[in-house]
Every structure is written in C-alpha cells, then in structure tokens.
Amino acid sequence: MKEAEDKCQQELVALKKEFEEFVYIVSHDIKSPMRAISNITTWIEEDLGAVENQEVLANLSLLKNRVNRMENMMNGLLELSRVDRVELEFYEVNISKMMANSIALLEPNSNVEFTLNTTLINENCLTLGAKLQKVILSVLDNAVRFHDKENRKVGVEVVETESDYEIKVSDNGPGIPEQVASKIFSIFYTVNSKDVVDTTGAGLAISCKIMKLVGGKIKYSAGINNGSIFTLIWPKIIILKN
Amino acid sequence: MNQKLVNILLVEDDEVDVMNVKRAFSKNNIMNPLFVAGNGVEALEMLENHIIPLPKIIILDINMPKMNGIEFLKIMRENEKLKNISVFVMTTSNEDSDKINAYNLNVAGYILKPLSFEKFLTSVATLKNFWQLCEL
Numbered sequence: 448m449k450e451a452e453d454k455c456q457q458e459l460v461a462l463k464k465e466f467e468e469f470v471y472i473v474s475h476d477i478k479s480p481m482r483a484i485s486n487i488t489t490w491i492e493e494d495l496g497a498v499e500n501q502e503v504l505a506n507l508s509l510l511k512n513r514v515n516r517m518e519n520m521m522n523g524l525l526e527l528s529r530v531d532r533v534e535l536e537f538y539e540v541n542i543s544k545m546m547a548n549s550i551a552l553l554e555p556n557s558n559v560e561f562t563l564n565t566t567l568i569n570e571n572c573l574t575l576g577a578k579l580q581k582v583i584l585s586v587l588d589n590a591v592r593f594h595d596k597e598n599r600k601v602g603v604e605v606v607e608t609e610s611d612y613e614i615k616v617s618d619n620g621p622g623i624p625e626q627v628a629s630k631i632f633s634i635f636y637t638v639n640s641k642d643v644v645d646t647t648g649a650g651l652a653i654s655c656k657i658m659k660l661v662g663g664k665i666k667y668s669a670g671i672n673n674g675s676i677f678t679l680i681w682p683k684i685i686i687l688k689n
Numbered sequence: 690m691n692q693k694l695v696n697i698l699l700v701e702d703d704e705v706d707v708m709n710v711k712r713a714f715s716k717n718n719i720m721n722p723l724f725v726a727g728n729g730v731e732a733l734e735m736l737e738n739h740i741i742p743l744p745k746i747i748i749l750d751i752n753m754p755k756m757n758g759i760e761f762l763k764i765m766r767e768n769e770k771l772k773n774i775s776v777f778v779m780t781t782s783n784e785d786s787d788k789i790n791a792y793n794l795n796v797a798g799y800i801l802k803p804l805s806f807e808k809f810l811t812s813v814a815t816l817k818n819f820w821q822l823c824e825l
Binding site: 471474475476478479481482483485486487489490514515518533 | 703705706708709712752781782783784785802803804805806807809
C-alpha cells in the first residue's frame, strides 16, 4: 500500500515538473519565432516605403494583428496555467473600495452607466486580494467590451452572507445565446468571431479556475430583457491545498 | 564635445533578435561599435582572449545554447577584469526566478523583449540615455 502511494507521489512530482517545463517552453521558445514574425513584418513594411497597393497594406496589417492575437492567446494560456502558483498572498481588502476602484478603472471612455450597491456587515476581508481583483475586473470588462446598445448599463451588487460575498454583475447588453452558454468558461471560446470583437477569450476561463481554487463559484444566467448576469460566490474563508 | 563611444557587446543566439538590436540602434542613431556573440561560451572567449576591445556594456539574452545568460553572468562576476561591466538582460523570460537570478548578479537593467518592434525602439532609446552617461 505504502509502495503504491510512493509511486503515485513520484508520478505526481514528475508530472508537475513536466508541466512546468511545458509552460517555460511556451513562454520562451515559442515566443521567439512569434516575435521574429512580428518584427520582420514591421521591417518589410518600413523597407517597402510608400505602397500604393491597398491589398498589400491590408494583408500586412492583418498579419500583424494575427501575430498580436497569438501573443495574447499565449499569455492567456500562461496565466491560466499559473493561477494556482502565483499571487497567493492573503491581505486585507475593503470590498466596497475594490468594487468602486474596479469600476473607476473601466468607466472612462466606456460609455457605460455603472451602478454599485453593497450590503455588507464588515467592509474588510482578509482574502486573496489579487485573485478577487482579477475575477471582478474580468467580469466587468466583459460586460463593457461586448456591450452593443446605445443606452449601456452595468450594475454591480454585493451582498455579504454568513459564509460568502455574493457579487452580481448584470448588464443590458446582448446576452449569451442559450445553446452556447455552457461553453463560455472554456479557454479561447468567444461567442462571436474574434474579428467582430478583438478579444482573446481567456478571461472567463482564468476566472473560473480562480473560483475553483478559492472554493467559490461563478455562474452565468440570462438577465431579464436579454443581458447577462454573472454571479460570483466568493468564500470568506479560503483554504488552499498544499 | 568629442565623445568617445563605448563598445557594446550583444550576447544573443537568435539571428532575428540580433537584427532587431542593429535596426533599433540605427533608428535611434546609436553609433556605438556593436560586437555580437552567439552564446556565453563565445562571449567569454571573445572577452578573455581580447578578440574584441573590452566593452563597457553587455546586452545579454538568457535563453541560449551551450552557456545561458545566467551562467555567463556568474562566471563574469567572478572575473576581476570583467566584473565591472554593466549588463542589461534582454529576454522573453517573464519568470520571477530568472529576474531574481539576474538581479542577484548585479544587472543594470532587465528588458523584456516586446512583441512589437516599435516598443523595442522605445526601450533602446531609454538605454541610449544611460549609455551616454557612461561615455562622459
């Protein structure tokens, strides 16, 4: 029995090492040729000088855009793989302030009217602050980024219960078609083509992994009159394994 | 003012990255003599055997075959003649461990290779200001 356990442990250590090597390869070895493509494209553009052929110009611009997208995807993949390894510090967070600051970060130039309601017993909470911030910003950013209406509204509601903070972010945007709602937490999944809204599709996958790490929940539900509602259940007490 | 331009050694194995630095130099009107070594072993050989004039500045990649940047830095810092050269690490590595290792070996700067050439130009322009101080 002990032998089997030891073997399992050894396999786990080997797998972890392999995974870390994989992440390192993605971040270094694969990024180099990608950067080369991007740089050489710029040089070709420069060396060509004034180009009259619109098709050439459009293709060069497409090429740069796609390499850029590839870099963003690579960074998203890296971030996802590092969720349970980095920024694991507990510190005191003022929940209301964090919400207000997150909104303030996105509000300028967003054309969105934000509302914030909090029902808190204790404003402060000792928690994985960087992780909470990441999830909140990601959900808020989605609400702003995919909005398609003239009269844009995003509401944030925080309610403290005995064991959790329930954070609800609702918008009057386009919502998510019912048949694809189950896919939105998969990495790189985007409801529309990435050409419609230039986005990586990593935010919700990373948020979902963070919520699993802290023992919380993230869920999507359709709002009244279309729109989306994202509900986060963030536990007050977080116990990290290992 | 008659300035003497300091020599710069670039230790980098990727051909396109070498072109990148050369191109950024010429765009920023940086005329300093630039020498290139393909890895740590080659760089040490050039420095120890006086194949090139002693540089005041080294731009160092981390991920290289034969001898990587951190190994090269370690050996360099133990060498009386080479230990005072200013080293700028220039790499794709955003790993904390690489940054900590580099700073422990007393580097003047840590430049993350950006995807776009335009961003790299800005970094090199900043470096130029520092190098000019070395030339005074």
